[in-house]
Amino acid sequence: MATKHSRAAARLMISPAVLLLLGWMIVPLAMTLYFSFLRYNLLMPGMEEWTGLTNYEFFVTDPAFFTALLNTLLLVGGVLLITVIGGTLLALLLDQPMFGQGIVRILVIAPFFVMPTVSALVWKNMFLNPVNGLFAHIAGFMGLPAYDFLGQAPLASIIGIVAWQWLPFATLILLTAFQSLDQEQLEAAEMDGASALSRFWYIMLPHLARAITVVILIQTIFLLSIFAEILVTTNGGPGVASTNLTYLIYVQSLLQFDVGGGSAGGVIAIILANIVAIFLMRMIGKNLEA
Amino acid sequence: MGRIVLNKVRKSFGEVEVIPPLDLEIEDGEFVVFVGPSGCGKSTLLRLIAGLEDVSSGAIEIDGVNATSKRPSERGLAMVFQSYALYPHMSVKKNIAFPMKMAGMPVAEQEERIAAAAKALNLTDYLHRKPGQLSGGQRQRVAIGRAIVREPQAFLFDEPLSNLDAALRVNMRLEISELHQTLKTTMVYVTHDQVEAMTMADKIVVLRAGHIEQVGSPLELYRNPRNKFVAGFIGSPKMNFIEGERAASRGAHTIGIRPEHIDLSVDPVEGAIVGKIGVSEHLGSDTFAHVHCEGIGLMNVRVSGEADIHAGDTVYLQPQEHNLHRFGEDGLAITL
Amino acid sequence: MARAITNRRKTINTAVAWAIGIAIFFPILWIFILSFKTEGNAIATPLKMFFSGWTLESYGLVMERSNYFRFFMNSVILAVGSTLLGLIIAVPAAWSMAFVPSKHTKNILMWMLSTKMLPPVGVLVPLVLLFNKLGLTDTHFGLVVVLTLINLPIIVWMLYTYFKEIPGEILEAARMDGAGLKEEVLYVLTPMAIPGMASTVLLNIILAWNEAFWTLNLTTTAAAPLTQFIASYSSPEGLFYAKLSAASIMAIAPILIMGWFSQKQLVRGLTFGAVK
Numbered sequence: 094m095a096t097k098h099s100r101a102a103a104r105l106m107i108s109p110a111v112l113l114l115l116g117w118m119i120v121p122l123a124m125t126l127y128f129s130f131l132r133y134n135l136l137m138p139g140m141e142e143w144t145g146l147t148n149y150e151f152f153v154t155d156p157a158f159f160t161a162l163l164n165t166l167l168l169v170g171g172v173l174l175i176t177v178i179g180g181t182l183l184a185l186l187l188d189q190p191m192f193g194q195g196i197v198r199i200l201v202i203a204p205f206f207v208m209p210t211v212s213a214l215v216w217k218n219m220f221l222n223p224v225n226g227l228f229a230h231i232a233g234f235m236g237l238p239a240y241d242f243l244g245q246a247p248l249a250s251i252i253g254i255v256a257w258q259w260l261p262f263a264t265l266i267l268l269t270a271f272q273s274l275d276q277e278q279l280e281a282a283e284m285d286g287a288s289a290l291s292r293f294w295y296i297m298l299p300h301l302a303r304a305i306t307v308v309i310l311i312q313t314i315f316l317l318s319i320f321a322e323i324l325v326t327t328n329g330g331p332g333v334a335s336t337n338l339t340y341l342i343y344v345q346s347l348l349q350f351d352v353g354g355g356s357a358g359g360v361i362a363i364i365l366a367n368i369v370a371i372f373l374m375r376m377i378g379k380n381l382e383a
Numbered sequence: 384m385g386r387i388v389l390n391k392v393r394k395s396f397g398e399v400e401v402i403p404p405l406d407l408e409i410e411d412g413e414f415v416v417f418v419g420p421s422g423c424g425k426s427t428l429l430r431l432i433a434g435l436e437d438v439s440s441g442a443i444e445i446d447g448v449n450a451t452s453k454r455p456s457e458r459g460l461a462m463v464f465q466s467y468a469l470y471p472h473m474s475v476k477k478n479i480a481f482p483m484k485m486a487g488m489p490v491a492e493q494e495e496r497i498a499a500a501a502k503a504l505n506l507t508d509y510l511h512r513k514p515g516q517l518s519g520g521q522r523q524r525v526a527i528g529r530a531i532v533r534e535p536q537a538f539l540f541d542e543p544l545s546n547l548d549a550a551l552r553v554n555m556r557l558e559i560s561e562l563h564q565t566l567k568t569t570m571v572y573v574t575h576d577q578v579e580a581m582t583m584a585d586k587i588v589v590l591r592a593g594h595i596e597q598v599g600s601p602l603e604l605y606r607n608p609r610n611k612f613v614a615g616f617i618g619s620p621k622m623n624f625i626e627g628e629r630a631a632s633r634g635a636h637t638i639g640i641r642p643e644h645i646d647l648s649v650d651p652v653e654g655a656i657v658g659k660i661g662v663s664e665h666l667g668s669d670t671f672a673h674v675h676c677e678g679i680g681l682m683n684v685r686v687s688g689e690a691d692i693h694a695g696d697t698v699y700l701q702p703q704e705h706n707l708h709r710f711g712e713d714g715l716a717i718t719l
Numbered sequence: 720m721a722r723a724i725t726n727r728r729k730t731i732n733t734a735v736a737w738a739i740g741i742a743i744f745f746p747i748l749w750i751f752i753l754s755f756k757t758e759g760n761a762i763a764t765p766l767k768m769f770f771s772g773w774t775l776e777s778y779g780l781v782m783e784r785s786n787y788f789r790f791f792m793n794s795v796i797l798a799v800g801s802t803l804l805g806l807i808i809a810v811p812a813a814w815s816m817a818f819v820p821s822k823h824t825k826n827i828l829m830w831m832l833s834t835k836m837l838p839p840v841g842v843l844v845p846l847v848l849l850f851n852k853l854g855l856t857d858t859h860f861g862l863v864v865v866l867t868l869i870n871l872p873i874i875v876w877m878l879y880t881y882f883k884e885i886p887g888e889i890l891e892a893a894r895m896d897g898a899g900l901k902e903e904v905l906y907v908l909t910p911m912a913i914p915g916m917a918s919t920v921l922l923n924i925i926l927a928w929n930e931a932f933w934t935l936n937l938t939t940t941a942a943a944p945l946t947q948f949i950a951s952y953s954s955p956e957g958l959f960y961a962k963l964s965a966a967s968i969m970a971i972a973p974i975l976i977m978g979w980f981s982q983k984q985l986v987r988g989l990t991f992g993a994v995k
Contacts, residue, residue, distance in 0.1 A: 106811030124845030
């Protein structure tokens with residue numbers, strides 16, 4: 094394979110992908126960075142002027158920013174907690190011998206394929222709705238007062254919805270990891286006198302460590318950008334109670350037309366995502382060498 | 384026909400020179416084995432002949448024609464790979480037919496050759512199976528079948544037996560040797576296993592770090608190794624090397640003696656090497672003794688037949704003087 | 720484990736796993752049931768609703784009222800279009816990285832992956848402005864390009880890991896057997912790569928179909944896919960349960976079915992080959 098001819102051809106074949114991604118990365122990124130230093134509002138065209146770090150100052154000192162940052166962390170952390178623990182247990186269960194394993198797998202994996210707007214809307218109207226929602230019916234049946242999930246606990250409700258969407262992802266990947274575990278290792282551990290619990294703790298969990306890390310990192314990347322679920326269910330409200338960073342920037346730039354402020358927020362979001370990305374890239378990079 | 388001449392062939396990957404300039408002639412119809420430890424460049428050399436790698440400089444001549452810049456498909460060679468490299472999506476029949484299809488051979492003739500090859504290789508019942516449904520030995524046969532139908536100038540084998548179990552390996556070794564006797568086509572065979580080299584080759588090329596250490600028939604290499612490396616590499620169990628006074632007294636830096644050229648006695652013998660048996664392996668036909676000798680270290684000794692020796696016994700070793708190999712400080716053999 | 724599991728334990732496993740499976744699947748099952756009810760029955764108490772008559776009425780209403788078909792076609796165009804475009808760009812790139820690796824290959828792959836980490840909201844503003852200026856907002860072309868670019872790293876990675884599994888020796892064997900580049904690609908590489916390419920295509924259609932950030936922000940009507948269509952049900956139309964259910968089922972059914980078929984290959988694609 095390694096002839097001079099093929100090397101030249103290889104370079105040619107790879108360049109469209111590289112150039113396109115380079116453009117996709119650099120052009121909007123440079124524009125965001127540039128706008129973030131401008132006073133730039135679409136309602137006041139022609140008034141753009143250089144303002145240095147003012148946009149950052151306004152964005153960061155806005156009390157909504159702190160709430161949004163906290164909400165972002167709670168959303169990411171909450172969903173991760175539910176999906177990783179739930180996913181591990183579920184994968185462990187699905188790895189056991191049972192009847193109709195394939196069908197259960199299909200049932201469990203299904204929510205992942207439901208588009209975000211559908212799952213948000215369905216949960217909002219059919220389950221969480223305090224009048225006609227299924228949960229309200231059940232509460233009524235048991236003689237309890239109906240609970241207004243999205244009004245009273247908007248963030249927790251969104252965490253629930255998002256966790257429902259991502260639990261299958263974690264389960265599927267952890268199940269795959271379980272299945273790649275060498276059965277002889279477990280049998281050896283059993284011969285060595287390890288109980289079921291210590292087999293899980295000392296053999297299975299270390300084997301899963303890598304898959305769990307991958308699940309956490311990949312989910313984090315996606316969870317930092319949760320948008321449609323919030324847009325459809327609460328619009329970030331009540332107030333800013335369920336606004337995350339992505340949604341805050343969307344409101345600032347596209348609803349309030351403050352391009353400069355929104356861009357400053359965008360730069361902050363990029364920095365946050367990069368911190369996660371560095372860890373993820375290390376993980377996958379290691380795998381590439383193996 | 385299948386005469387292959389390498390003229391000052393050199394190969395480097397970037398800064399690293401894998402094969403320094405090297406000359407070699409492979410006669411038509413010869414069975415040549417490249418042997419050496421892993422990383423010695425033997426596979427690279429084969430791939431240069433095949434055209435799968437470009438030579439950095441030098442020339443390769445096949446059948447009197449300069450083939451240096453020819454593409455693999457134009458060189459008229461067939462190759463059997465270590466992994467067999469069968470096409471997994473094609474049936475056995477289609478696998479064997481592939482090179483003929485590429486050459487645009489009429490279908491009737493293809494059928495004829497496939498049938499002949501399948502018969503010779505015991506594959507007739509498996510022609511419609513996919514490679515995934517075959518055993519290792521059968522896959523190996525398909526790979527060979529795919530090579531012979533083209534009637535190439537020469538066959539190239541890249542460690543073809545290393546994925547088979549021991550029993551099958553002995554069988555296939557015989558089959559390939561028989562194939563060579565029938566076809567009388569040049570074969571170039573790469574292996575790290577000196578037993579394969581000794582049993583199959585007309586001519587062995589011993590390689591180390593891209594250098595040719597020695598070229599010769601199996602028994603030439605066994606009798607007259609040119610240096611310590613070849614002496615240690617050819618023959619099993621390995622040749623024993625002794626340094627120091629004993630060597631100096633025979634005018635050498637190191638002397639070498641093969642395990643089968645040592646007389647072992649349980650009764651004291653004047654001037655013999657005294658040692659204690661560590662492990663003795665009783666095979667019936669032979670007995671191998673690992674003897675710890677004072678001032679020398681471990682010596683391997685082979686005794687023909689069933690010998691009554693056991694771990695812990697004190698034994699007296701006498702190397703057969705006329706079978707001694709003498710080496711100088713540079714590792715080269717000293718010829719008398 | 721290679722041993723006999725008692726039937727009792729297997730039965731318990733089965734019962735627990737099925738209970739959890741059905742619970743997780745329940746919301747989808749629920750809208751599936753509701754979609755075959757009349758509006759009146761759909762808001763009745765659950766027990767009464769379940770035993771009321773079944774009808775296709777809601778599906779008819781959805782088709783009639785809201786140009787469902789146009790949204791559906793837009794989804795198809797965006798998903799299929801971006802996947803094909805992505806494939807055309809990615810196949811040569813993945814091919815060359817897998818079969819003619821250089822010392823930069825790893826860096827290029829990692830860098831491609833890093834573009835996927837860019838939070839979309841970070842480039843939302845410039846993209847909206849650029850799209851407005853170039854007249855790309857709400858066009859198929861604009862959206863196809865964006866969806867292609869956000870999924871390109873995944874396509875390249877998936878193809879790369881699949882191509883990488885095709886042993887180089889097989890391609891060399893083909894060359895020894897007299898195959899030129901054309902024959903090598905046509906008779907050997909393509910047949911061996913097809914399963915991997917198929918799962919890549921499937922995963923990308925799923926991802927593009929469900930993409931809800933750019934499709935919501937860069938389309939309004941003309942190029943709007945099903946994500947936008949469903950979002951328009953937000954309220955007060957969302958309270959028409961039967962109709963919402965029918966619309967939802969129509970929006971998710973194709974992808975759900977594709978997803979079920981490709982679940983085995985999905986893991987690799989979603990984890991960039993880090994878990995197999």
